Amino acid sequence: MSLLTLETLTVRRGQCPVVDGVSFQIGKGELIGLIGPNGAGKTSLMRAALGLLAHEGRSSLAQMRASERAKLAAWMPQQREIAWPVTVETVVALGRMPHRPTGAKLSAQDQAQVDKALDRMGLTGFRDRAANALSGGEQARVLIARALAQDTPLLVADEPIAGLDPAAQIATLRVFRDLAAEGHTVLVSLHDLSLAARYCGRLLMLDKGRLVADGTPAEVLTEGNLATTFHIRARVIDTEHGALFQPIDVLP
């Protein structure tokens, strides 16, 4: 069953297409990395797919009503915003909003999801802290937990691990991989190609708004693709710890 279908999705900024005729399908239980250099259109693609940005072409999610969509897809934007000194638990509980009627208190099931999300992101001890007083990386983890608490079949996250320490980066991708194993699907944009190669089952490579490669890390991270899209020389080395991605030099 497809969770998200894009058909020739195009986003224009003025006349210039920033996402250019992208089509793909996403099924259940996948961890998918969206990669591409700065300005390749990753954020625009994800926002348009979620119906947050005007577009041409078709996205199955964008056609739904906002309140229905919020039960199917959670979104973690790149801008990490926590406007008020609310507690970490309050922020994470916002993820339950699509599942409960206005004004209703958190049900036992809601609370269980909040607790699970806090636990998964290692935030149980931070529960009562003011969220906007935490460090940038900690806030990112709080916002990931918020998206997890939404408990949707699809989670879309825009550079969720940027600014996290190495342990938290790995821990976060492991959480995503566990989610995929449980049958959720995670679409995540990444700049760290080594982590993308190691944890994602499938990679989508964007260049100048076009989808230039779609497949397993080995199929996508070829020397040719890396040279034309990222302008780097790099190797993917098979080791006993899994695939290792090693950039070697910048191409002229």
Next chain:
Amino acid sequence: MRLFLPLATLVALLFIASLTVGSTAIPVGEALRGLFGGDGVVPMVMQEIRLPRAILAASLGASLGLSGAAMQGYLRNPLAEPGLIGVSGSAALGAVIALQYGIAGLFGLALPLMALLFALLAVLLILGLAGPRGGSLTLILAGIAISALAGALTSLALNLSQNPYAVYEILFWMMGSVADRSMHHVALALPIMAIGWALLATTGRGLDALTLGEDAAEALGINLRALRLRLLIGVAAAVGAGTAVAGAVGFVGLVVPHILRPITGAKPSTLLWASALGGAALVMAADILVRVILPTKDLKLGVVMALIGAPLFLHLIYKTRREMN
């Protein structure tokens, strides 16, 4: 909820105090009995002078507090206040024109009706200027433009006025007061304010989601266009009607959410009703002070409010700075 009872009690106590403090000394028991009928001076003073004054002070304060909390929540900025969208400035302009051209003297409610008409014009203008899909920035800019225009036209009216009596009246009206209002004022303003309260009460969920920014809120299923429309019309109705009968009273919408935010846990939806109660309490307290400090001098509510509000605000800034270090 822990906070609801103390705030509601405070509002109730201040309401009773507001009914029993005045230039005529009336014992509390007799004053309260006077509210419910009887003949003579006391029931007349209670029903026609003190009751409308207390109701207007409470509802004006609730309107300002609620609108301030809603604006701050929507713009995600603790410095936002209800006057930001230009409705109060425009309502004041309408009142000034009514006073300047003698429209105010035509019939009893001519002045507040003029003020309401201008508040309505301001809302239509801001909805047109900020567009259906514009973000919060266009809203702020449109509000600043409308406030500036209303302010300039008010000054122009004063500048060109050849009637010193009208100028005097305008200046005093602009200082803001709930004294000497009748039940007719209450009947005009209260239903409109209530519509505003009802609309603002529905924004809590959206404002909570906006804690995470506009994009995340929309992805949580919030319709931002509908939210903004409810917010704008709600603030305009509550503040426009309040300004129309009481003149410009500042600082309430700014200071009250600020004071209550740390106590309520900063959640925007909780802050809404807490600020409504807090605003009602603050304006009633100031209106009692007006009567107690200089009973013979017709001290204006807006002046006392600013005198209370500004030092409170300075204290808050000082406290915030200390917490940062």
